[in-house]
Amino acid sequence: MNILILGSGGREHALAWAVKQNPKCGRLIVAPGNAGTAAIAWNAELDINDGEAVAAFAQEQTVDFVIIGPEAPLAAGVADALRAAGILCFGPSAAAAELEASKAFTKAICDAAGAPTAAYAHFTDAAAARAYVEERGAPIVIKADGLAAGKGVTVAMTLEEALAAVDDMFGGAHGSAGAEVVIEEFMEGEEASFFVLCDGEDALPVGTAQDHKRVGDGDTGPNTGGMGAYSPAPVLTDDIAQRTMDEIVRPTLREMAKRGTPYQGVLYVGLMIKDGAPRLVEYNVRFGDPECQVLMMRLGGQALDLLHAAAEGRLAEAQVNWADDHAITVVMAANGYPGAYEKGSVICGLEAVEQNSKEMVFHAGTASKDGAIIATGGRVLNVTARGASLSEAHTRAYALVDAIDWPEGFCRRDIGWRAL
Ligand code: AMP
Ligand code: GLY
Numbered sequence: 080m081n082i083l084i085l086g087s088g089g090r091e092h093a094l095a096w097a098v099k100q101n102p103k104c105g106r107l108i109v110a111p112g113n114a115g116t117a118a119i120a121w122n123a124e125l126d127i128n129d130g131e132a133v134a135a136f137a138q139e140q141t142v143d144f145v146i147i148g149p150e151a152p153l154a155a156g157v158a159d160a161l162r163a164a165g166i167l168c169f170g171p172s173a174a175a176a177e178l179e180a181s182k183a184f185t186k187a188i189c190d191a192a193g194a195p196t197a198a199y200a201h202f203t204d205a206a207a208a209r210a211y212v213e214e215r216g217a218p219i220v221i222k223a224d225g226l227a228a229g230k231g232v233t234v235a236m237t238l239e240e241a242l243a244a245v246d247d248m249f250g251g252a253h254g255s256a257g258a259e260v261v262i263e264e265f266m267e268g269e270e271a272s273f274f275v276l277c278d279g280e281d282a283l284p285v286g287t288a289q290d291h292k293r294v295g296d297g298d299t300g301p302n303t304g305g306m307g308a309y310s311p312a313p314v315l316t317d318d319i320a321q322r323t324m325d326e327i328v329r330p331t332l333r334e335m336a337k338r339g340t341p342y343q344g345v346l347y348v349g350l351m352i353k354d355g356a357p358r359l360v361e362y363n364v365r366f367g368d369p370e371c372q373v374l375m376m377r378l379g380g381q382a383l384d385l386l387h388a389a390a391e392g393r394l395a396e397a398q399v400n401w402a403d404d405h406a407i408t409v410v411m412a413a414n415g416y417p418g419a420y421e422k423g424s425v426i427c428g429l430e431a432v433e434q435n436s437k438e439m440v441f442h443a444g445t446a447s448k449d450g451a452i453i454a455t456g457g458r459v460l461n462v463t464a465r466g467a468s469l470s471e472a473h474t475r476a477y478a479l480v481d482a483i484d485w486p487e488g489f490c491r492r493d494i495g496w497r498a499l
Contacts, residue, residue: 080103080104080105080143080144080383080387081105081106081107081108081140081141081142081143081144082098082104082105082106082107082108082142082143082144082145082146082383083108083109083110083123083133083136083137083140083142083144083145083146084098084107084108084109084110084112084116084120084145084146084148085109085110085125085127085133085145085146085147085148085149085152085157086109086110086127086147086148086149087109087111087112087113087116088113088148088149088368088443088444088458089115089368089369089371089372089408089410089441089442089443089458089460089461090148090149090365090366090367090368090369090371090372091109091112091113091116091148092109092112092113092115092116092441092442092443092461093371093372093374093375093376093439093441093461093463094146094148094366094371094375094382095107095109095112095116095119095120096119096375096439096441097375097378097379097380097382097383098146098380098382098383098386099119099120099380100379100380100436101380101381101382101383101384102380103383103384103387104383105143106121106140107119107120107121108120108121108122108123108140108142109121109122109123110122110123110124110125110127110133110136111123111124111125111127113442113443113444113445113446113455114442114445114446114447114452115440115441115442115445116442117447123136123140127149127151127152127157128151128152128155128157129155129157130152130155130156130157130159130160130161131160133145133152133157133160133161134160134161134163134164134166137161137164137166138164138166142166143166143167144167144168144169144387144390145161145166145167145168145169145170146168146169146170146386147168147169147170147344147365148365148366149365150176150179150180150226150363150364150365151226152170153170153171153173153176153179153344153364153365154173154176154179154180154226155173156172156173157170158170158171158172158173158176158344159172159173167387167390167391168390169343169344169345169386169387169389169390170343170344170364170365171342171343171344171364172340172343174340175335175340175341175342175343175344175364176364177340178331178335178342178346178362178363178364179226179361179362179363179364179365180225180226180364181224181225182222182223182224182225182261182361183201183224183259183261185359185361185362186199186201186261188331188334188335189331189359191334192327192330192331192333192334193326193330194326194327194330194331194359195326195327195356195357195358195359196358196359196360197220197263197264197265197266197358197360198263198264199261199262199263199264200261200262201224201259201260201261201262202259202260202261202262203258203259203260204249205245205246205249208245208249208260208262209242209245209246211262212238212241212242212245212262213238213242215262215264216238217235217236217237217238217240217241217265218234218235218236218237218265219235219241219262219263219264219265220232220233220234220235220262220263220264220265221233221235221241221244221245221248221260221261221262221263222260222261222262222263223248223253223259223260224258224259224260224261225253225258225259231248231253233247234265245260245262248260266351266353266358266360267351267353268351268352268353268358269314269351269352269353269497270289270349270350270351270352270360271287271288271289271312271314271315271350271352272287272288272289272290272312272347272348272349272350272367272370273287273315273320273323273328273347273348273350274286274287274288274345274346274347274348274366274367274370274374275324275328275345275346275348276344276345276346276385276386276388276389276394276397277328277332277342277343277344277345277346277389277394278343278388278389278390278391278392278393278394279332279336279341279342279343279392280332280336280341280392280394280395281394281395282324282328282329282332282346282394283385283389283394283397283398283399284320284324284399285345285374285378285385285399286310286311286373286374286377286378287310287311287312287315287320288308288309288310288311288312288367288370288373288374289308289309289312289314289497289498290305290306290307290308290367290369290370291305291306291307291308291491291493291494292305292306293306294306294412294416294417294491295491296491296492296493297493301417301418302417303412303416303417303457303458304368304417304457304458305367305368305369305370305410305458306409306410306412306490306491306494307369307407307408307409307410307490307491307494307495308367308369308370308372308373308407308408308494309373309405309406309407309408309469309472309494309495309498310370310373310374310376310377310405310406311405312498313498314352315350315352315357318355319350319352319355319356319357322356322357323348323350323357326357327348327350327357327359328346328348331346331362332346342364343389343390343392344364344365344389345364345365345366345389346362346363346364347362347363347364347365347366347367347370348362349361349362349363368443369408369410369458369461372406372408372441372461372463373406373407373408373463373465374406376406376408376439376463376464376465377401377402377404377406377465378399379436381399381400384397385397385399403467404465404466404467404472405465405466405467405468405469405471405472406463406464406465406466406472407463407464407465407469407472407473407476407494407495408441408461408462408463408476408494409461409462409463409476409477409480409490409491409494410443410458410460410461410462410490410491411458411459411460411461411462411480411483411485411488411489411490412457412458412459412488412489412490413444413454413456413457413459413487413488414487414488414489416457416458417457420457421487422453422454422455422456423453423454423455424453424454424485424486424487424488425451425452425453425485426445426451426452426453426454426459426460426483426484426485426488427451427483427484427485428482428483428484428485429452429483431482432479432482432483433479436465437464437465437466437475438463438464438465438475438476438479439463439464440460440461440462440463440479440483441460441461441463442459442460442461443456443458443459443460443461444456444457444458444459445459445460454485454487454488459485459488460483460485460488462476462479462480462483462490463476464476464479469495469498469499470499472495473494473495473499476494477492
């Protein structure tokens with residue numbers, strides 16, 4: 080099977096690494112990819128948000144299966160263009176990708192499906208939103224409706240903060256994503272993520288994870304795309320996983336199918352867990368990054384069979400062969416991230432790092448230049464390890480981190496603290 084993976088982050092390197100281990104994987108192409116994917120696949124230059132261009136490229140290269148990594152091409156309808164061209168692909172249609180692209184859409188689906196989530200109201204003008212915030216008081220959560228690269232949410236602990244966030248959003252701080260605003264009840268509890276493959280009808284859980292959003296040790300400092308993750312998430316017990324499937328995931332899938340927009344792809348279910356009960360925080364229509372890295376580390380080559388079964392509508396007969404293990408990934412980022420950072424610094428020591436089915440350095444923002452690996456992004460490397468226990472995986476991952484020589488980068492030293 081010739082396979083094309085769209086994206087260039089650590090998530091896509093991890094997907095490529097897992098898929099490549101499956102003997103069914105023929106030629107592997109990643110577009111646009113990074114220095115990590117270049118070592119195991121062909122990195123192709125391609126505008127991955129242009130569905131026609133992706134479909135034409137896939138046909139030209141006799142690609143049998145396309146795996147779409149990030150949300151932008153999904154929201155742009157790349158999966159629709161591929162299916163229209165008769166090319167098998169993993170990832171939802173643009174209509175189904177609304178589950179991530181519009182928070183108001185997701186809330187409406189939850190209402191119709193009876194899925195537990197925060198109480199909310201939806202606004203298109205600032206005065207009404209301000210009045211609602213004043214009436215409800217703080218803490219309260221203000222969300223830009225559309226895709227805002229993870230920056231469209233303010234968890235306001237005071238009324239002043241909440242009103243300032245409303246003004247910001249209607250003032251254009253998030254462009255068109257903020258022209259509509261969802262205001263939500265603040266939910267207390269512990270957050271965890273649940274990943275479910277979906278084929279439009281059936282659903283198959285493929286793992287749980289927790290990430291660390293804040294840049295600094297002890298969960299301090301500004302929010303980032305994620306500084307590390309581990310799997311499984313102990314808070315997401317079998318019982319809560321079952322409840323999540325019964326109360327949230329399956330009703331959502333039934334509602335999506337009923338509306339004529341069945342969901343196919345991975346559903347990333349962001350949960351708030353309190354007193355043994357899960358409530359939905361958000362859906363994403365893609366694997367998390369860096370959560371995907373720990374899931375792929377645990378799944379290995381079977382990931383290809385599972386993604387392929389989802390794309391072909393065969394999940395009813397699929398099953399996951401679980402290894403009873405733990406995985407952790409530590410993000411190494413460029414100094415300054417998530418603020419301004421320099422690009423182009425050289426990363427040394429990678430060639431000496433042991434890389435195998437238990438220890439992998441997945442690349443995110445990297446490129447090769449004159450035989451060296453250089454940093455080209457904010458989040459640059461995902462140092463990933465697995466072990467019989469989380470603490471074994473943790474020790475292994477930080478030993479790898481310490482073998483990498485990159486003074487222009489940093490990482491958190493406490494990934495996994497909550498579970499350890
Ligand atoms: P979202 O983009 O919707 O996932 O929101 C980003 C983050 O904001 C989440 O991961 C939570 O930490 C927090 N958050 C979002 N909605 C709520 C809520 N209703 N109550 C408490 N925290 C929330
Ligand atoms: N790590 C969070 C996300 O991928 O959205």
